[in-house]
Structures are given as C-alpha cells and as structure tokens.
Amino acid sequence: MTKLSVNINKIATLRNARGGDVPNVIDAAINIQKFGAQGITIHPRPDERHIRYKDAYDLKSVVSTEFNIEGNPNEKFIKMVLEIKPDQVTLVPDAVDAITSNAGWDTHKHGEYLKEIISEFKRNGIRTSIFVDPEISMIEGAAASGTDRIELYTEEFATQFEKGNQNAIRPYTKCAMKASELGLGINAGHDLSLNNIRFFKENIPNLLEVSIGHALICESLYLGLEKVIKEYLKKLA
Ligand SMILES: CC(=O)[C@@H](O)[C@H](O)COP(=O)(O)O
Numbered sequence: 079m080t081k082l083s084v085n086i087n088k089i090a091t092l093r094n095a096r097g098g099d100v101p102n103v104i105d106a107a108i109n110i111q112k113f114g115a116q117g118i119t120i121h122p123r124p125d126e127r128h129i130r131y132k133d134a135y136d137l138k139s140v141v142s143t144e145f146n147i148e149g150n151p152n153e154k155f156i157k158m159v160l161e162i163k164p165d166q167v168t169l170v171p172d173a174v175d176a177i178t179s180n181a182g183w184d185t186h187k188h189g190e191y192l193k194e195i196i197s198e199f200k201r202n203g204i205r206t207s208i209f210v211d212p213e214i215s216m217i218e219g220a221a222a223s224g225t226d227r228i229e230l231y232t233e234e235f236a237t238q239f240e241k242g243n244q245n246a247i248r249p250y251t252k253c254a255m256k257a258s259e260l261g262l263g264i265n266a267g268h269d270l271s272l273n274n275i276r277f278f279k280e281n282i283p284n285l286l287e288v289s290i291g292h293a294l295i296c297e298s299l300y301l302g303l304e305k306v307i308k309e310y311l312k313k314l315a
C-alpha cells in the first residue's frame with residue numbers, strides 16, 4: 079500500500095501571511111488525518127518562511143499517523159529531530175536560500191557525511207530517508223549510506239508528464255527496481271498532483287509513501303481539502 083503523507087508547509091505559508099494563527103496548522107493536521115491521510119510531512123527551513131521549528135514540536139502530540147520531518151541536516155535541524163523523534167526524517171540537500179527543493183543528494187560525494195548522520199538518527203529509533211534524483215548511481219550510493227529509504231525527487235517527472243512525455247517515468251521505474259534490489263524502501267515527492275499521481279504509482283513498484291503538499295493545497299482551494307485527500311487516496315489505492 080502506498081501511504082499519502084500530506085505536506086502542510088503551505089498551510090503555514092497562509093498562516094504567516096498576516097502574522098496571526100489562521101489557518102491553524104495544528105487544527106489542519108488533525109483534520110487532514112481525519113480525512114484519511116496516512117501521514118503529515120513538514121519541511122521547516124532555516125528562514126522559517128512557512129513551518130516554524132515551534133510547529134514541529136507542537137505537531138508531535140497531534141500526529142497520530144506518520145510524522146515525517148524533512149530538511150537539510152544542519153545542527154539545529156538534527157537537534158530538533160532528535161528531541162521530537164518523528165517516525166521518519168527525510169534529509170534534503172537544500173541551500174538555505176532555495177525557493178524550494180531542487181536537487182537530490184550526491185550520495186557518493188556526501189556518502190560519509192550522510193552515513194554518520196543517518197546512523198545517529200537510526201540509533202535514536204528514527205527511520206531515515208534521503209532525497210535523491212532518479213539516477214542508478216545515486217541509488218547505489220544511498221544503499222551504501224545505510225539509509226532505510228530513498229525519496230525519489232519527482233519534479234522532472236511531473237514537468238515532463240505535464241507536457242505529455244510519459245517516457246519520463248522510465249528512470250524512476252528503473253531506480254525503484256534497483257532500490258528494491260538493494261533493500262531500500264521507496265518514497266517519492268515534489269510536484270506530484272491529482273493529475274499525475276495515478277500514472278506515477280502504477281509505474282513504481284513497491285512505492286511505500288508519497289509526500290504531497292503544494293499541488294494538494296492548491297487543488298483544495300477549488301475542491302476542498304477533504305475531497306482532494308479522498309481523491310488522492312482513491313488514485314493511490
Ligand atoms: C523535499 C521536497 O520536495 C519538499 O519538502 C518540498 O521542498 C516542499 O518545500 P516547500 O514547501 O518549501 O516548497
């Protein structure tokens with residue numbers, strides 16, 4: 079079964095827009111899980127442009143499904159994750175000023191660095207996932223890092239699929255097969271949407287989790303959050 083983890087960064091973007099607490103991020107997480115989502119994902123960035131570090135601590139007590147915290151493992155991030163102990167941490171190599179995540183790890187160049195951080199999270203009972211481009215050599219490097227899972231970075235697939243190029247799925251299918259062969263769990267995310275999710279899911283064997291935020295929140299502006307979540311769950315079934 080492929081789990082839907084809803085990334086609530088953009089709920090926090092809206093909340094921060096006026097400096098108040100509407101929409102309330104905690105209430106949103108509670109309701110999103112009530113609507114059937116099997117996880118909540120957040121990506122607190124160093125500039126706290128949307129999700130704040132305080133949100134991460136506050137969410138711990140209300141996430142009854144799976145709690146996934148994404149981010150670049152700087153000292154503050156590592157300390158926070160070790161204190162909160164979410165179900166999963168997803169390491170992303172984002173630059174501080176990146177407008178959004180735009181690349182996976184070079185799992186060879188940063189292999190030793192990743193191995194050390196991953197082993198610390200695993201020692202603390204936190205499942206690890208690392209954000210990777212759909213390149214076989216990066217999957218092989220990920221396996222060497224000791225991570226439990228990879229998260230396939232799906233922006234290129236989403237962009238090409240939008241243009242009608244369904245062949246863009248091929249590297250993802252190949253990398254998923256390699257990941258399974260190497261004993262890695264498979265997550266995926268970035269720019270997945272109601273339009274592309276079923277095709278993606280049908281072509282990725284052993285897909286354990288998708289984390290979806292930007293498109294889902296935008297679709298909810300027109301269709302409503304509960305209806306959109308139920309639509310994703312139907313397409314992932
Ligand atoms: C790693 C990933 O793809 C998501 O965390 C994405 O980066 C969301 O971040 P923003 O909501 O800041 O775009």
Ligand SMILES: NCC(=O)COP(=O)(O)O
Pocket residue numbers: 085119148229266267268269270289290291292293294
């Ligand atoms: N890891 C991907 C994620 O959490 C959400 O990415 P997006 O759907 O906001 O592009």
